Amino acid sequence: AQKVTQAQTEISVVEKEDVTLDCVYETRDTTYYLFWYKQPPSGELVFLIRRNSFDEQNEISGRYSWNFQKSTSSFNFTITASQVVDSAVYFCAAGSSNTGKLIFGQGTTLQVKP
Amino acid sequence: DSGVTQTPKHLITATGQRVTLRCSPRSGDLSVYWYQQSLDQGLQFLIQYYNGEERAKGNILERFSAQQFPDLHSELNLSSLELGDSALYFCASSVSLDRGQETQYFGPGTRLLVL
Numbered sequence: 001a002q003k004v005t006q007a008q009t010e011i012s013v014v015e016k017e018d019v020t021l022d023c024v025y026e027t028r029d030t031t032y033y034l035f036w037y038k039q040p041p042s043g044e045l046v047f048l049i050r051r052n053s054f055d056e057q058n059e060i061s062g063r064y065s066w067n068f069q070k071s072t073s074s075f076n077f078t079i080t081a082s083q084v085v086d087s088a089v090y091f092c093a094a095g096s097s098n099t100g101k102l103i104f105g106q107g108t109t110l111q112v113k114p
Numbered sequence: 115d116s117g118v119t120q121t122p123k124h125l126i127t128a129t130g131q132r133v134t135l136r137c138s139p140r141s142g143d144l145s146v147y148w149y150q151q152s153l154d155q156g157l158q159f160l161i162q163y164y165n166g167e168e169r170a171k172g173n174i175l176e177r178f179s180a181q182q183f184p185d186l187h188s189e190l191n192l193s194s195l196e197l198g199d200s201a202l203y204f205c206a207s208s209v210s211l212d213r214g215q216e217t218q219y220f221g222p223g224t225r226l227l228v229l
Contacts, residue, residue, distance in 0.1 A: 033215040044116070045206075047116070047217060047220070093157075095215035097215055100208070100218075101162060106156050
């Protein structure tokens with residue numbers, strides 16, 4: 001069974017600070033998929049990124065970057081120069097080829113103060 | 115906007131009642147997933163349908179059932195409601211299953227409050 005752990009329950013930063021959200025996963029699958037979703041105060045779940053287990057390239061998208069390391073079973077998410085609009089709950093999730101379901105971490109609440 | 119629609123947005127009902135939540139997937143998506151988000155359990159997978167057939171079941175109570183219709187929209191039926199069923203219910207959709215784990219796009223959710 002898969003498991004996703006987001007050890008940071010809440011993080012508070014001041015605008016323009018960089019912040020990293022941690023995600024550690026457990027799986028026995030050889031092929032698996034990792035995701036990050038954002039849940040702003042309005043409540044919807046917004047897809048941010050997907051990473052396949054066979055692709056360890058890190059990715060940067062604007063102020064967002066993701067660091068996937070199989071050696072430590074981690075898929076961390078960094079926001080550079082945070083903004084107030086980044087305030088949200090961020091979820092890391094894992095899926096596999098065998099089943100369509102996603103296993104979510106407990107989420108990290110990020111508060112960016114002006 | 116993910117392209118997944120859910121109705122109603124909010125639902126208030128009483129214990130013992132039955133409600134139906136509706137979901138329309140993104141155009142072209144064949145898979146529909148239902149998730150429950152509650153304060154104590156977090157985001158939990160309930161059930162998945164693919165092109166009208168049930169494909170996977172998660173922590174779904176026997177009082178809950180779902181179906182996917184020929185036009186691919188899906189309904190989640192919750193019966194004999196209890197206070198603990200109060201939660202945010204999400205529907206998600208993806209293209210198919212044939213290429214491994216597809217990215218799931220979530221609807222805005224239905225917030226259910228059982229009084």
